[in-house]
Amino acid sequence: MLRRTLLGAISALALLSASGIASAQENYNIALISKGFQHQFWQAVKAGADKAAADLGVTVTFEGPESETQVDRQMDMLAAALSRNPDAIGFAALDSQAATPLLQQAKDAGIPIIAFDSGVDSDIPLTTATTDNVAAAALAADKMAELIGGEGKVAVVAHDQTSRTGIDRVDGFVNRMKEAYPKIEVVSVQYGGGDQLQSTEITKSILLANPDLKGIFGANEGSAIGVANGKTELGSKIVVIGFDSGAAQKGMITSGVMNGAITQNPVGIGYETVAAAVKALKGETLPPIIDTGFYYYDAATMADPAIAAVLYD
């Protein structure tokens, strides 16, 4: 009895809200599933998505797992988002293959998918809004070579060995050094999980093991801050090049502890993802890749309007 009344109540509610949706047709609902949530980088992506939502008059939800290793949690979020019947989905895959069955389900339901930050091994996403991480890390290598005078030992502190960005940035930096700067030797590549404290300890051990080291590249925000902290704690004079921005890293560049950093355009990634979703819903065709760009910035260029626009606190 109770169950029947309950079911009745639920279906009545379902009818009510269905008619509610029908009356406001142009308000597209776009669900973004990101790779992370509390990191400043992802918050900047979210800010970009929210800005696009306001500009284009759509509703955006934004979610991501707590750590960038939780592939299965991300699947749960994608499944829950699908159950909500959004008009479009933006998805930054933690694993390039694991989501294929769910993406297929979305495609079958006629929900367009826009990939952002990392691509997937599938032709289901209509486009990918992303940074070319290999080229961005190669630019870091060029700047490092310039700052240390084209010769000597350098090292890399990166976030992890399994994610696309971790792999691409280490490869981009190391390969560029090998190809273009034969007198520079990358003596160590270490991983600190993007954790500032762990990256600090790693940096100190690298510096103590290699007293003649000329520079270290920190491959994401947490790694870069750790490298700069390690340098300060040991009173070292090495060149430090970071990645991404955030208030702490910007402060370190202003104070000179860090020489400069590569910045992606996270706000642009978020904005372009939502904009691409809206275009897809309106039936427009999209390019296979939307390159959202990257820049090198240092204390001198930080205030340039073009740079300041893509930095985040």
Next chain:
Amino acid sequence: MTDTTAPAAKSGVRISGAFHRLLAFSGLIALVVVFSIASPNFMQTQNVLAILQATSVNGVLAIAATLVIITGGIDLSVGTLMTFCAVITGVVLTNLGMPLPLGILASILAGTFCGLISGTIIAKLKVPPFIATLGMMLILKGLSLVISGTKPIYFNDTPGFNQIALGSAVGSIFPSLPVPNGVLILFLVAAIAAFVLSRTALGRYTFALGSNEEAVRLSGVNVDRWKIAVYATAGGICGVAGLLIASRLNSAQPALGQGYELDAIAAVVIGGTSLSGGRGTVVGTLIGALIISVLANGLRILSVAQEWQTVVTGSIIILAVYADILRRRTL
């Protein structure tokens, strides 16, 4: 679920377990009702299946943790052991190209073996369970990265592998009810664990160790052997979880796993198992795991901001355990 309403009133312990299950079960029902009313998308078949799918891995891990926690111990290594087993399966199936049944066997054996080692360290070397399994958690996390070469191992050469969790045996008989196999495996593991706990010598000693280990020892029982057996069984169950997660992701992800032990332990305590040992049920744990995933899914369906989802989940854990304490005080 009918057994929660029929109290098996044989002892004080049993009554309290049954009452708690009833409490946790009412909590689960209340959540389902609230979310159903709040969103028409919640009670859709597809979403209910998504919730069950999301429960499968944590549910199996929580059952493993339940066995250990009933003995008064703790197992912090369940998450990374799951990952380790998944990686071993990847090596056996993808790197060595062995047939599927051997991969399944390898995962469960690897889990049992690691549990055996944890149990031995705890029982024979007298290292406290918290420390022994904390060490094991880190050892297994590292070994998973070493063995896999820090890269995910994909199961593309074993086409049937993703059917373990994603296929649907029920769906092939009743096409309108495509319950994923992963969910069936969760219920199967739960049924076996419940049987072991209530009907076998291993189950009786599991409770006895948690109630009064010294009394068991003085009555001439080989306490060490039973303790090791419990950890080994829990390890084998983590092997099943390893298969489930690897099948679902069609890959063994070596960096995954740390942090999963906390969700498993949360499910166990919400389900009424006492962290001080001697009291607990598998059904309770299953309900606890369902509460966690219903909560996560429902808040997502309602588009609650993610920062608040975490606050709500934390509050529910404290509330669930406090309700249990209150109820036992009034008994």
